[in-house]
Amino acid sequence: MDTYALSHLEALEAEAIHILREVVAEFQRPVLLFSGGKDSICMLRLAEKAFRPARFPFPLLHIDTGHNFPELLDFRDHRAAELGEKLIVRTVEDALAKGIARATPGESSRNRLQTPTLLAALEEFKFDAALGGARRDEEKARAKERVFSFRDAFGQWDPKNQRPELWNLYNARINPGEHMRVFPLSNWTELDIWQYILREKLDIPSIYFAHRREVVRRDGQWLPVSPLLQPKPREEVRTLDVRVRTIGDISCTGCIESAARNVADIITEIAAARVTERGSRADDKRSETAMEDRKREGYF
Amino acid sequence: MNTTTANDTSELLRFATAGSVDDGKSTLIGRLLFDSKQIFEDQLEALERSSDLTGDGRINLANLTDGLRAEREQGITIDVAYRYFATPHRKFIVADAPGHVQYTRNMVTGASTANLMIVLVDARQGIIQQTRRHAYIAALLRIPHLVLCVNKMDLVGYSEKVFSRISTEFTAFATRLDIRDIAFIPVSALNGDNIVEPSTHMPWHKGPPLLRHLEEVYIASDRNLTDARFPVQYIIRPYSDEHHDFRGYAGQLAGGVFRVGDPVVALPSGRASRITGIHTFDGPREVAYAPMSVTLLLADDVDISRGDLLVRPDNLPTLGQDLEADLCWMSERPLQLNGKYALKHATRNTRAIVRLLRHRMNIDTLEPEAAPTLALNDIGRVRLTTLAPLAYDSYRRNRQTGGFILVDEATNETVAAGLIVDPPQVAPQAASDGGYAI
Known part of the structure; x- marks a missing residue:
């Protein structure tokens, strides 16, 4: 007897699929950020669930710091090829060479340098929506971020002036030069991600x-x-x-x-x-x- | 299995919290997370660091949820923060919304998806105007379950008399609202009384502590499984040799149940067809129910596009361009009567003109009053006309097909949440069959 009830993972999955489809329906040039990490691996599975048997209606984009675990890059390329989807890679190395990004003296990590590299890539391809795998349980500021998170023409987030987000009605309206960051996994926790990887038998x-x-x-x-x-x-x-x-x-x-x-x-x-x-x-x-x-x- | 772990068959409960600045709302959530062991060592260390800065030496549980710089500096909650925790029974999504009147819009945001709302009152103050406002918003947004947490019981000597006086007063008030289920729990968030464990200070309280109530409150019947509603979100056409003829209507069920073989009608066109398949990545299904995301296959190659609503011909929504609705106004710029706004309803984007403001709600008296316009955080009844016909239900019947947003076309700001109400009884014959005939 079917009880017509969804488990919490099924409910989260249905919500994420809805968000992915909403992005594709409302934006001209979306892109999905794929790093090869566990959250973006789940994003790819959700994209399969949202759009198969068609191809993904967006390319994948990786902002490569150049400071990688080699296993991650191998995985990234293998997974994109296996899915038959287009992968774009833009590197911090290249952004540094072109003067798009500038290193802070004394800082060895390149996480901060991903920001100008990403913004330059969004501009290069005129992407108007970037799908990311960030989750609200990761960090206090993220806990307050909308699913559809508006970015002004400078790519900046204004946490004190976010658009109200009601029910599952997402306001996707932007002006040219602005873009949206969209987080289908907003309501997932680290544990949900692992339970989903287990349930879906995903390679990592x-x-x-x-x-x-x-x-x-x-x-x-x-x-x-x-x-x-x-x-x-x-x-x-x-x-x-x-x-x-x-x-x-x-x-x-x-x-x-x-x-x-x-x-x-x-x-x-x-x-x-x-x-x-x-x-x-x-x-x-x-x-x-x-x-x-x-x-x-x-x-x- | 670890006691703090939801297994993958557990239910999801979304709840919102509301309270005024000093009711200890963030402390309550901090306590729920802390006592259900969802706070981690590095968070605790960060808390200890920040409480060193304030100098009082005591760990401030509110700092767990107040994440933005301005919130920490001002010691208040500005925006909705989402928190997550789980027990073996349920997984919880908490929308921690600011309670102050100036943040009503954020509270509405947090409450819009909730199954349950916790309204906090300070035992020393009892029911105040803000409590009434929060309960009104919970009722307006059709949150099925409400919990009144009488907090700071430690400061009134854990007095049963104080608790029952507040409960009685709230019950009297709530009869004027349409709330299905109300529970009353005396707590001390600061000390953990009746949060996770029953309080030893209040043996007179026979009900469960808050966490157990959250785990056990019956939510399975909250969903509308009667009215089959499928807003078409996106058309899937692979254009590949292998799937040459595949044309799927993708979307998330907004209500009810659809089965293979069911007759359907697409609104607003009224075109009829039949479901020949329910496609998912995991294989075909015989049945789909809300809130699943699926792809429907239809018998006829009918002209159906994003924004259309698929329903069953024996259960039709209302179809029309003139709506009655309550608006929660969310913008600094007041409502422009006869101004044009972008309107998003389910998956349809259209435009609307607000023709008439019938009244503004005085949330403190719960009486409608005349008003020239709606300003930030006002709630009022309007009549509006849409450019394209909408297929809708009343919000009290279905939150998905009865809710909409208005967007300022110049600034792209979301300016209002709209809740469709049943039209005034001008056409009684239209009420029973939904007012639409093919």
Whole structure:
């Protein structure tokens, strides 16, 4: 007997599909931001659910910091090819060379440099809506952001002046030069994402699972040792079984000690976790309002 | 399974919270998250850092939800913040809305999707005008369940007398509103009384603590499964050799149930067809129900596009261009009578002219009063005319097909939330069959 009830995952999925279709129906040139990370992997599955058997009515865009886990880029290219969808890549490296982005002295992470690179890419292709995998449970400023989040001609977010968002009626109206960031996963939590990956049997990059890696202790976190991040004298360096919970610039993505070998293990681990997902991101630790400040400038 | 984990078959409950600035609303949510172990060590550390700055040394649970810089600086909540937590029974989405009158629009935003609203009152103050305003908004937006949390019980000596006086007063007021289900819970958010565990200070309270109420309140019958409504959102045409003839009508059910074989009518055109398939990425289905997102396949190659509403011929909505509606005005620029606005209803975008303002609601007295216009945070009854005919239900019957937004065409600002009301009884014969005949 069918009870005509949706589980919470099914309800979240139905909502996200509705949002994806609304974007395609209301905008001229949407784009979906795809990094190869777990949230954007779910976004691709939701896009399949929203538009198959047709092709995606938008290309995929990756803003590449150049500071990557190599596994992530392999995964990104493989997944885009497997789906037969178009992938556009714009790099921070290139934006630096062209003077679009400028490095801050002393800052090794390139997360901040993604912002001008992204804005330049949106302008280059005249994209008017960018679909992102951000979630409201990630961070306090995101908790207040609309699903359809308006950006002015400078790409900026004005948190004190957001459009009211009622029911599932999204106001998609913008003027030329402005754009919309749209977040279909707004109401998903980290745990929902993993439960969805499990339910949908989605492939994810291997670095999400426990693996042996050389890490260095810095600011209370284990950061991966890489050509971009070398231990300083007297820093503690260990080789541990670790995995990543969230993936950013390799120089600021903390690893957690873990024995999780599969998605079910990860779910068990997260359910018991006592630190938030972004607790492992050094870029969010700069100040209480670090994310709000970056978002105002146009960060995703 | 861990006690703080929803499994993937648990139900989703969306609730909103309302209270005035000092009622301790953010503290209550902080407490729910804290006591259900949804607060993490790094958040706690950040809280400890910020309370060091304020100097009082006590962890401020409100800082968990007040995320924007201006909110921290002013110690108030400006915008709706969404919070998430789960228990083994349910997953919760919390819209933490500011309570002050100047943020009524944000409260309406937070309340528009809620199954339940928590209205907080300060036990020392009892029912105040703001409480009445919040209850009125909950009733207006047709939130099926309301919980009156009488907070700060610790400051009135956990007095049963105080609690029952407030409950009685609220019940008397609420009979004038149309609210299906009201629960009363005495709490101290600061100390955690009756939040997750029953309070040892208030053995006289026989009802469940707040969290258990949220877990157990019956929501399955809140959805409208009677009126089959499918706003066509997007047409899927693959244009590939493999799917040459595929033409699917994609959308999310706004009500009711559709089955393969059902006859359907597309409104406003009135064209009839039949469902030949319900397509999903996970395979074909025999039945779809609200709020599923699916793709319908129809027998005839009829001209149907985005904005059309598919319904069953034996259960039709109203079709027309003249609507009666309550507007919650959300813009600094007041309503321009006879001005044109963009209107979005379900998946249809059209334009509307507000012809007439019948009255403005005095939310403190709950009496309608004459007014020249509607200003920010005003609520009033209007008559409006749309450029294209709309197929609609009253908002009390269906939140999706009875709600709309108005957008200023010059600034693109969302200026009003509209809730369609049944038209005045000018055509009684039209009321029973929905007023539309093919």
